[in-house]
Amino acid sequence: MTVTGTRRTGPPSPAALDELQERVGSIRRRHDLRVTATVALLDTCAELGELVGAFLKDTGYSATRPATNADAVATDAVASDAVRAEFGDVLFALLSFADAAGLDAHSELLATLSRYETRFAGNGAGGDRHG
Structure with missing residues (x-):
């Protein structure tokens, strides 16, 4: 895996998510966030x-000013510090859950990826994208 800026390319190491979940659990226990x-x-939400x-x-x-297609293109830019920080908080909370x-x-993410691959096989894109 290579890192370009703040984005990684290539597959993560197989144990990366396991290690992160264990680290989150360790932080929770060490700081009595049981x-x-x-x-x-609810914290994740x-x-x-x-x-x-x-x-x-x-x-x-x-x-009063819904997003437009121009907004969608503009949001493909680099996320702000606030968005990155909140995204990290979501990941921490989700792994805490x-x-x-x-x-x-x-394991749950791998199972979900398999379901999505099966769901979208043969139809390219579109369809029911969630759940």
């Missing part, structure tokens, strides 16, 4: 809301 899976999931807020602020989106719920994030 929460139930329910609380960890709160962090996701903060990411949405930072992203919408960056794009200038509001209820996985740790609290006894989920193996690496």
Whole structure:
């Protein structure tokens, strides 16, 4: 894997997500952030809301001025420091939920990737993109 700027190219090491989940769990235990899976999931939702807020602020989106195609093109630029920080918080919270719920994030992501590959095989793009 190579790193260009803040983006990586190539596949991550197989243990990378496992190691990150373990590190999140270690930080939680070391700092006595022991929460139930329910609380960890609610924290993930709160962090996701903060990411949405930072992203919408960056794009200038509001209820009175919906995003346009020009906005979509503009948002392909490098994310702001606020968006990057909130994205990191979402990842931490999500891995914290996985740790609290006894989920193996690496295995679950691999299973999801397999489902998506199967779902989109043969139709290229489009269709039901979620779930």
